[in-house]
Amino acid sequence: MTASPHHQLDGVDLDALAARLGTPLYVYSASAIRQRIQSLQAALHGTDSLICFAVKANSNRGVLALMHAQGVGADIVSAGELWRAMQAGIPPEHIVFSGVGKSEQEIVEALDAGILRFNVESHDELLTLQRLAQSRGTTARAAVRINPDVDAQTHEKISTGKAENKFGVSIDEARRWFAARHALSHVQLDGLHVHIGSQILSLGPYREALKRVAAFWRELAAGGHVLASIDVGGGLGVCYREGHDHPVDAADYIATVREALAGFEGRLLFEPGRYLVGEAGVLLTRAIRVKHGEERNFLVLDAAMNDLARPSLYDAWHDIAPVGSNTHPATTYDIVGPVCETGDTFARGRTLPACSPGDLLMIHTAGAYGASMSSTYNSRPLAAEVMVDDGRYAVVRQRQRFEDMVAGEQLAGHWESV
Numbered sequence: 001m002t003a004s005p006h007h008q009l010d011g012v013d014l015d016a017l018a019a020r021l022g023t024p025l026y027v028y029s030a031s032a033i034r035q036r037i038q039s040l041q042a043a044l045h046g047t048d049s050l051i052c053f054a055v056k057a058n059s060n061r062g063v064l065a066l067m068h069a070q071g072v073g074a075d076i077v078s079a080g081e082l083w084r085a086m087q088a089g090i091p092p093e094h095i096v097f098s099g100v101g102k103s104e105q106e107i108v109e110a111l112d113a114g115i116l117r118f119n120v121e122s123h124d125e126l127l128t129l130q131r132l133a134q135s136r137g138t139t140a141r142a143a144v145r146i147n148p149d150v151d152a153q154t155h156e157k158i159s160t161g162k163a164e165n166k167f168g169v170s171i172d173e174a175r176r177w178f179a180a181r182h183a184l185s186h187v188q189l190d191g192l193h194v195h196i197g198s199q200i201l202s203l204g205p206y207r208e209a210l211k212r213v214a215a216f217w218r219e220l221a222a223g224g225h226v227l228a229s230i231d232v233g234g235g236l237g238v239c240y241r242e243g244h245d246h247p248v249d250a251a252d253y254i255a256t257v258r259e260a261l262a263g264f265e266g267r268l269l270f271e272p273g274r275y276l277v278g279e280a281g282v283l284l285t286r287a288i289r290v291k292h293g294e295e296r297n298f299l300v301l302d303a304a305m306n307d308l309a310r311p312s313l314y315d316a317w318h319d320i321a322p323v324g325s326n327t328h329p330a331t332t333y334d335i336v337g338p339v340c341e342t343g344d345t346f347a348r349g350r351t352l353p354a355c356s357p358g359d360l361l362m363i364h365t366a367g368a369y370g371a372s373m374s375s376t377y378n379s380r381p382l383a384a385e386v387m388v389d390d391g392r393y394a395v396v397r398q399r400q401r402f403e404d405m406v407a408g409e410q411l412a413g414h415w416e417s418v
């Protein structure tokens, strides 16, 4: 991230930006996103591969358009994400669809759009896909999502590849699907998919999962099942806490995948989310007040859990620092938002230079699962989002107005019977 001495991002002065656009404000560095994409693409050079950004990490269409401009497709988990991706110009042949609960309506929309691939997570979904594709007179391309039963060594709420998790099917079950593949007249089942979890900070879990996937691919090949693609999911971790989190190097990660799947002649698909956007984004927020309690000092910010849910949802750590130089003595705070929940806490017992009301602060690594998870709880309008690049900025989401916040709501004036 190009936040040299923490007052500029991509050559844009953050104090001036916050003064102009207000806070809380999400700021995304376009150059940082491009660098992340390029680090993967460089390591993939010469392979038949496609990176499909996991839209749920940051679904802003401005961000998606930037992905598209760099040749990156989309990994979607809903019809809403399909719509956003296509609105951002991502072609359907660069879109894969994951998720355990795709509704019939969503499957139909994705079939009609002609997406690249469905990552199928249950036998019922497979049969539904067959039936709907048949009824539309089309053939769905599909991969089976394998649950490899490995521990991704991450927070339990973002672990997805253990047998006890709701995602994917066992290799035993997938084997039965392939054996019965000829019965599927309108599903071309010729891919494997695996995604073991998120915020993974070591290569071990990947190696373990890919070893099982590779063994299965070889077994299928020996049985005459040629696979068109293996999708290795996402999950690459990022640094939330300087000096504490040590993300794996992108080139090492790609090398690990290439080594595990050496000899595979189909296409490799990747679904990074957090890795591409997490560290590229910050949340700017102002101190509203400092409250000296009986036992603790509270620094109350104008950002809250509705803007950035990760700390309250996953006990996630985010580095938080004043923007610009602040040479005041170190003080220890609980850093909280204004929402009426004790869980509305960004950090407990965090030491910062003493802050005063009106000070601008930066919550680091907020570009992933930040704005995309936000809500209007406590009737707090959604924060603005802005992209910065080469000394300039572009607003990619206007701060929500109260009128927008209640759009679609109405008084119960007109009662009807069904």
Ligand SMILES: *Cc1c(COP(=O)(O)O)cnc(C)c1O
Pocket: 054, 056, 057, 075, 098, 099, 195, 197, 198, 199, 233, 234, 235, 236, 271, 272, 273, 274, 275, 368
């Ligand atoms: C969430 C998700 C991803 C992205 O995960 P990150 O940890 O953000 O890289 C990729 N694939 C699937 C199927 C997902 O559900």
